[in-house]
Amino acid sequence: MTDLKLVGLCGSLRRDSWNRVLLRAAADAFGPADFTEGNLRLPLYDGDLEAEGMPSEVTALKELVAGADAVIIACPEYNKAPPGVLKNALDWLSRGGHPWAGKPVAIVSASAGRAGGERTQFALRLMMVAFRPYLLQGPEVLVANPSEAFNADGALQDERGAGLLAELMEDLRNAALARRS
Amino acid sequence: MTDLKLVGLCGSLRRDSWNRVLLRAAADAFGPADFTEGNLRLPLYDGDLEAEGMPSEVTALKELVAGADAVIIACPEYNKAPPGVLKNALDWLSRGGHPWAGKPVAIVSASAGRAGGERTQFALRLMMVAFRPYLLQGPEVLVANPSEAFNADGALQDERGAGLLAELMEDLRNAALARRS
Amino acid sequence: MTDLKLVGLCGSLRRDSWNRVLLRAAADAFGPADFTEGNLRLPLYDGDLEAEGMPSEVTALKELVAGADAVIIACPEYNKAPPGVLKNALDWLSRGGHPWAGKPVAIVSASAGRAGGERTQFALRLMMVAFRPYLLQGPEVLVANPSEAFNADGALQDERGAGLLAELMEDLRNAALARRS
Amino acid sequence: MTDLKLVGLCGSLRRDSWNRVLLRAAADAFGPADFTEGNLRLPLYDGDLEAEGMPSEVTALKELVAGADAVIIACPEYNKAPPGVLKNALDWLSRGGHPWAGKPVAIVSASAGRAGGERTQFALRLMMVAFRPYLLQGPEVLVANPSEAFNADGALQDERGAGLLAELMEDLRNAALARRS
Numbered sequence: 001m002t003d004l005k006l007v008g009l010c011g012s013l014r015r016d017s018w019n020r021v022l023l024r025a026a027a028d029a030f031g032p033a034d035f036t037e038g039n040l041r042l043p044l045y046d047g048d049l050e051a052e053g054m055p056s057e058v059t060a061l062k063e064l065v066a067g068a069d070a071v072i073i074a075c076p077e078y079n080k081a082p083p084g085v086l087k088n089a090l091d092w093l094s095r096g097g098h099p100w101a102g103k104p105v106a107i108v109s110a111s112a113g114r115a116g117g118e119r120t121q122f123a124l125r126l127m128m129v130a131f132r133p134y135l136l137q138g139p140e141v142l143v144a145n146p147s148e149a150f151n152a153d154g155a156l157q158d159e160r161g162a163g164l165l166a167e168l169m170e171d172l173r174n175a176a177l178a179r180r181s
Numbered sequence: 182m183t184d185l186k187l188v189g190l191c192g193s194l195r196r197d198s199w200n201r202v203l204l205r206a207a208a209d210a211f212g213p214a215d216f217t218e219g220n221l222r223l224p225l226y227d228g229d230l231e232a233e234g235m236p237s238e239v240t241a242l243k244e245l246v247a248g249a250d251a252v253i254i255a256c257p258e259y260n261k262a263p264p265g266v267l268k269n270a271l272d273w274l275s276r277g278g279h280p281w282a283g284k285p286v287a288i289v290s291a292s293a294g295r296a297g298g299e300r301t302q303f304a305l306r307l308m309m310v311a312f313r314p315y316l317l318q319g320p321e322v323l324v325a326n327p328s329e330a331f332n333a334d335g336a337l338q339d340e341r342g343a344g345l346l347a348e349l350m351e352d353l354r355n356a357a358l359a360r361r362s
Numbered sequence: 363m364t365d366l367k368l369v370g371l372c373g374s375l376r377r378d379s380w381n382r383v384l385l386r387a388a389a390d391a392f393g394p395a396d397f398t399e400g401n402l403r404l405p406l407y408d409g410d411l412e413a414e415g416m417p418s419e420v421t422a423l424k425e426l427v428a429g430a431d432a433v434i435i436a437c438p439e440y441n442k443a444p445p446g447v448l449k450n451a452l453d454w455l456s457r458g459g460h461p462w463a464g465k466p467v468a469i470v471s472a473s474a475g476r477a478g479g480e481r482t483q484f485a486l487r488l489m490m491v492a493f494r495p496y497l498l499q500g501p502e503v504l505v506a507n508p509s510e511a512f513n514a515d516g517a518l519q520d521e522r523g524a525g526l527l528a529e530l531m532e533d534l535r536n537a538a539l540a541r542r543s
Numbered sequence: 544m545t546d547l548k549l550v551g552l553c554g555s556l557r558r559d560s561w562n563r564v565l566l567r568a569a570a571d572a573f574g575p576a577d578f579t580e581g582n583l584r585l586p587l588y589d590g591d592l593e594a595e596g597m598p599s600e601v602t603a604l605k606e607l608v609a610g611a612d613a614v615i616i617a618c619p620e621y622n623k624a625p626p627g628v629l630k631n632a633l634d635w636l637s638r639g640g641h642p643w644a645g646k647p648v649a650i651v652s653a654s655a656g657r658a659g660g661e662r663t664q665f666a667l668r669l670m671m672v673a674f675r676p677y678l679l680q681g682p683e684v685l686v687a688n689p690s691e692a693f694n695a696d697g698a699l700q701d702e703r704g705a706g707l708l709a710e711l712m713e714d715l716r717n718a719a720l721a722r723r724s
Contacts, residue, residue, distance in 0.1 A: 014228035044222060044266050045259070047195035078226070078272045080665075081308045085225050085272075088265025114687065115658035122488055122623075122662060123304060127262045129487065132499040137491055144657065261484075295506065296477035303442075303481060306672065307665055310680055318675040325476065376590035406584060406628050407621070409557035440588070443670045446631025447587050453621045453628075485666060489624045 004176050006033040007068035009040060011075045011086035018110040018146035021154050023074035026108050026141075028155070029162075029169040030070070038064050038089075045091040058092045066099035070106070070176040071133075072169075077111040077120035082127065090127060100131035104175035106168050108141040110149070116142030134179070136171055139164045185357050187214040188249035190221060192256045192267035199291040199327035202335050204255035207289055207322075209336070210343075210350040211251070219245050219270075226272040239273045247280035251287070251357040252314075253350075258292040258301035263308065271308060281312035285356035287349050289322040291330070297323030315360070317352055320345045366538050368395040369430035371402060373437045373448035380472040380508035383516050385436035388470050388503075390517070391524075391531040392432070400426050400451075407453040420454045428461035431538040432468070433495075434531075439473040439482035444489065452489060462493035466537035468530050470503040472511070478504030496541070498533055501526045547719050549576040550611035552583060554618045554629035561653040561689035564697050566617035569651055569684075571698070572705075572712040573613070581607050581632075588634040601635045609642035613649070613719040614676075615712075620654040620663035625670065633670060643674035647718035649711050651684040653692070659685030677722070679714055682707045 008023045020037075027035045042057050043049060054062075065071060075082050093099060107124055109117030121140060128135055141164050143149050149156060156162040189204045201218075208216045223238050224230060246252060256263050274280060288305055290298030302321060309316055322345050324330050330337060337343040370385045382399075389397045404419050405411060427433060437444050455461060469486055471479030483502060490497055503526050505511050511518060518524040551566045563580075570578045581604050586592060608614060618625050636642060650667055652660030664683060671678055684707050686692050692699060699705040 012228070013225060013230075017228070041225060044194060044225070044269065045264060046266075047193070047198070049194075078268075079275050079308050079311050081268065081304070083226060083272055084265045084267070084269025085227075086265070087259075087262065087268050088225065091259045091265050094260050115661050118658050118661050119307070119665060122491075122665075123262070123307070125488070125491065126300070126304070126484055127260050129484075129499055129502075130260055132501075135499065137494040137497065139494075140491075296480050299477050299480050300484060303484075303669055303672075306669070310665075310668065310683075313680040313682075316680065318672055318678065320675075321672075374590070375587060375592075379590070403587065406556060406587070406631065407626060408628075409555070409560070411556075440630075440634045441637050441670050441673055443630065443666070445588060446627045446629070446634050447589075448627070449621075449624065449630050450587065450627025453626055456622050481669070485624070485669070488662070488666070489622050492622055 004033040004069045005067055006030055006035045007064055007071045008035065008037045009071065009073045009086065009089065010037060011083045013041065013085055019074040019076050021150055022108055022110045022143055023072060025150070025154055025156055026072045026074070026165060026169055029166050030173055036064060040085055040089045042089055042092055045088055050095055054096060061089065062093055062099050065093060068103065069180060070104040070172050072172070073105065073107050073124065075107060075109045075117065075120050075124050077109060077117040080119045081123045082120050087127065094131070098131050100133040102179065103133045104172055104179060105133045106136045106172045108165070110143035110146040112145065114144050116144035118142060134175055136168060136175070139167055141165050141168055185214040185250045186248055187211055187216045188245055188252045189216065189218045190252065190254045190267065190270065191218060192264045194222065194266055200255040200257050202331055203289055203291045203324055204253060206331070206335055206337060207253045207255070207346060207350055210347050211354055217245060221266055221270045223270055223273055226269055231276060235277060242270065243274055243280050246274065249284065250361060251285040251353050254286065254288050254305065256288060256290045256298065256301050256305050258290060258298040261300045262304045263301050268308065275312070279312050281314040283360065284314045285353055285360060286314045287317045287353045289346070291324035291327040293326065295325045297325035299323060315356055317349060317356070320348055322346050322349055366395040366431045367429055368392055368397045369426055369433045370397065370399045371433065371435045371448065371451065372399060373445045375403065375447055381436040381438050383512055384470055384472045384505055385434060387512070387516055387518055388434045388436070388527060388531055391528050392535055398426060402447055402451045404451055404454055407450055412457060416458060423451065424455055424461050427455060430465065431542060432466040432534050435467065435469050435486065437469055437471045437479065437482050437486050439471060439479040442481045443485045444482050449489065456493070460493050462495040464541065465495045466534055466541060467495045468498045468534045470527070472505035472508040474507065476506045478506035480504060496537055498530060498537070501529055503527050503530055547576040547612045548610055549573055549578045550607055550614045551578065551580045552614065552616045552629065552632065553580060554626045556584065556628055562617040562619050564693055565651055565653045565686055566615060568693070568697055568699055569615045569617070569708060569712055572709050573716055579607060583628055583632045585632055585635055588631055593638060597639060604632065605636055605642050608636060611646065612723060613647040613715050616648065616650050616667065618650055618652045618660065618663050618667050620652060620660040623662045624666045625663050630670065637674070641674055643676040645722065646676045647715055647722060648676045649679045649715045651708070653686035653689040655688065657687045659687035661685060677718055679711060679718070682710055684708050684711055
């Protein structure tokens with residue numbers, strides 16, 4: 001079964017973001033799938049704008065997530081919490097019927113410093129509760145000092161970290177397969 | 182001393198947002214001051230954009246906050262947490278030297294439902310820790326069911342709530358005055 | 363299938379605790395099961411005491427949880443967070459191999475005031491992450507003003523609240539059955 | 544002014560706890576003071592027990608904190624959060640009039656692993672909000688891998704860490720002095 005639809009959301013817009021590198025490493029570890037990265041370049045959420053009709057980028061992102069068999073969120077830590085960019089996307093996605101119910105979702109993070117995003121993951125976890133996705137509890141994949149963490153192919157160099165990522169992605173794949181069947 | 186500079190940040194962009202009504206009620210309760218609401222219509226934070234030079238709206242907001250004697254943040258609860266709009270502003274403000282150190286700051290929230298934003302306030306509080314502002318611990322001003330909470334003049338109808346807001350704003354004013362002297 | 367083993371943990375030791383009333387209402391809503399309330403009257407966690415051998419009350423509680431098909435935690439809100447009593451039990455249970463992996467768990471709360479324990483539930487949720495239980499994401503059952511919330515039979519009077527509890531317990535039952543099969 | 548009363552609370556009961564070592568290093572960095580460690584070996588909080596009269600150990604701890612010019616809390620991370628032992632003490636202290644209002648308080652943590660207690664500090668911070676102490680926002684003192692962090696005299700070996708502790712303690716001392724005057 002290689003036609004699983006895997007969607008990735010990266011909380012950083014920077015082209016060379018370490019979280020995007022991590023997102024791709026996660027997608028690789030997930031195994032054969034049709035992988036698409038969602039576009040988080042949305043307008044700032046504004047109820048008045050919404051009243052004029054859902055922006056097309058929002059509709060596109062919502063359809064992408066709704067059609068996914070599994071979602072990976074790569075979440076930087078900005079000021080000890082998820083980026084506004086990511087939360088803004090979650091805010092839009094929550095409007096007019098959200099696409100998360102029962103959806104298999106895994107969180108990963110890369111963050112400068114030694115903790116790798118412990119706090120951003122906890123905060124993101126709470127932001128997702130209301131959507132009642134099938135949010136994997138773990139293992140936590142927290143990539144510290146990301147500028148030294150990946151090899152030239154974009155894979156995690158640290159064996160333990162790579163093993164945790166593999167485990168998380170295997171669980172995500174299994175959850176996606178179970179939901180399809 | 183009536184020339185205190187008071188800055189308000191409203192986490193909702195909607196024109197008729199209840200949090201903006203609350204922000205103004207807070208500014209009224211603060212007493213005589215030069216009150217300005219900051220503009221949170223910033224670009225989405227993007228490290229590549231930042232590398233091209235700080236956007237002028239960001240610079241303007243940072244100067245506004247830096248020059249404030251006190252700041253009030255009116256924070257909606259979107260998906261149990263602060264709006265991406267507000268976090269995006271905090272993310273930009275944290276770049277290139279943030280303006281928060283020691284700054285007197287008070288948080289208030291209005292949120293549909295009965296709890297009035299308990300969780301958004303907790304989450305926002307943690308997002309501010311790294312900046313080390315002088316963040317008032319309380320009393321918590323949590324406006325539930327905001328569509329019924331204000332009178333025609335935009336003041337809180339509930340005596341207890343109005344009293345808490347008055348207390349919080351008095352503490353904020355005193356902190357601002359103490360810092361000036 | 364009526365031989366499901368259901369275990370309840372009540373974060374309050376008070377005999378007439380509203381959380382115990384809620385725990386029993388939850389067990390009733392769960393349906394036919396062998397229900398046992400775990401005993402949280404444990405010693406304070408102390409690594410030196412642990413080094414002398416696991417206290418018998420801890421072993422008993424751990425075996426009870428390990429043997430459960432599903433667990434309900436009724437969690438008061440003390441100072442915006444779970445009681446020390448409950449956390450102390452979680453701390454002991456985490457030692458020497460915890461019993462939570464994959465275990466279906468539901469959280470409910472009763473708390474004086476209008477929010478019903480929003481913050482204690484969020485904090486408890488984070489305390490459980492490391493154990494990787496099958497922790498139901500919702501619906502959240504938050505009983506406000508508990509002294510007026512139950513009828514003489516200990517059932518929730520509010521129809522909406524009772525419906526949410528029934529939904530949560532049905533999901534818990536289904537998770538327990540799925541895990542057995 | 545060397546007669547400042549400094550109180551330390553250690554969230555671990557283990558005799559050779561690294562958090563106790565850290566607590567003493569913090570007290571040393573605080574400078575001349577009358578330092579006492581509070582006794583957290585309290586009964587489990589139980590409303591029925593409280594109804595019979597406040598236990599003498601609780602009264603003693605409350606008086607100790609009430610009389611302190613400043614308090615340092617050394618907080619381990621058990622299961623990503625403060626120990627039940629510490630929360631149980633906070634729960635008792637909150638009963639019958641708590642001793643925290645306006646009190647200068649600093650949090651430090653030592654925790655196995657690389658992050659040094661980031662999550663336990665965040666959780667503890669939220670548990671203290673309702674008490675409205677003068678809780679220092681930072682700098683955060685997070686001692687990772689504590690078994691290698693201290694020298695034979697119990698001082699932090701890492702220069703940066705020692706500097707942060709010195710800064711935090713200087714701020715705590717200044718807050719204590721300001722409150723006295």
